[in-house]
Amino acid sequence: MSDKPTIVLVHGAWADGSSWNAVSRELQSQGFTVQTPPNLLRGLTGDAAYIASYLAQRTSGPVVLVGHSYGGAVISGAGAAGGDVKALVYVDAFMPDEGETVFAILGGSGSALDVPDPTTVLDLAGYPGAPEGDAEAFLKPQTVHQSFAQDLPEADRLLIASSQRPITLSANTTPAGAPAWKSIPSWAVIGTEDRVIPPAVQRSMAERAGATITEVAASHVSMVAQPQASIDAILAAVASLG
The missing domain is CATH 3.40.50.1820 (Alpha/Beta hydrolase fold, catalytic domain)
Known part of the structure; x- marks a missing residue:
């Protein structure tokens, strides 16, 4: 209408x-x-x-x-x-x-992403044209399964892990x-x-x-x-x- x-x-x-x-x-x-x-x-x-x-x-x-x-x-x-x-x-x-x-909002919150070493929950990769020090962040598969979509069926979690679009670290800062x-x-x-x-x-x-x-x-x-x-x-x- x-x-x-x-x-x-x-x-x-x-x-x-x-x-x-x-x-x-x-x-x-x-x-x-x-x-x-x-x-x-x-x-x-x-x-x-x-x-x-x-x-x-x-x-x-x-x-x-x-x-x-x-x-x-x-x-x-x-x-x-x-x-x-x-x-x-x-x-x-x-x-x-x-x-x-x-990132500041999540600081001290207990978020699964608020960890001393981000590479324990994220995989980082460079990308063409990235500003110095920037990278793309992908969720590790176990992060998807345990913290991102833990209430979805395993097949859906696997799809999320395999098809995720990364976000730049700089977008979060x-x-x-x-x-x-x-x-x-x-x-x-x-x-x-x-x-x-x-x-x-x-x-x-x-x-x-x-x-x-x-x-x-x-x-x-x-x-x-x-x-x-x-x-x-x-x-x-x-x-x-x-």
Whole structure:
């Protein structure tokens, strides 16, 4: 229907648009236009600018902008910079304030990624054109199985491990810009079994943003494991538009 907002789903690190398939399929069945643009995973400033440009060029009318994990940091930067974004939905996501970085948010949190030696949970690899000292980070297979998607069937975990899109280390150390959640209403879905962004960290960020919070007994990839929670939060955001 023409009066329905467009729903734009932004994936996080080590994922692609297919991570939203269960959510997309249901929303499309309800008549929504759903888009899942690529998140470049190269650097927070550039990634946010890309999504803002995508919104400006590829959407018309109101938008509900949704981000998972690192995608939350991206939509925080993009939400007020392109398109007519009316609501933000964060799923197991970062909601940084201006000047914060992903790694700093995780520091001291008990995250499976907050370890003295990152190479115990990540595999690092150089990439063409990388700034000096930068590298791509891949999740080690055991990190996927034990901490990233521990509530998914083994076959799904194996697929995630083999098809992951890496994120640069620099994307996680780039300070966030002014956040869209200060001017746009937000919702947050918190996976209570999330071992990547611990629930307490998610809750603190969501409360700071004044988000409407829901919880689901799921891992960091709750939109895969328990997609209805994400669907419900998105529909609540849609309903708020009147």
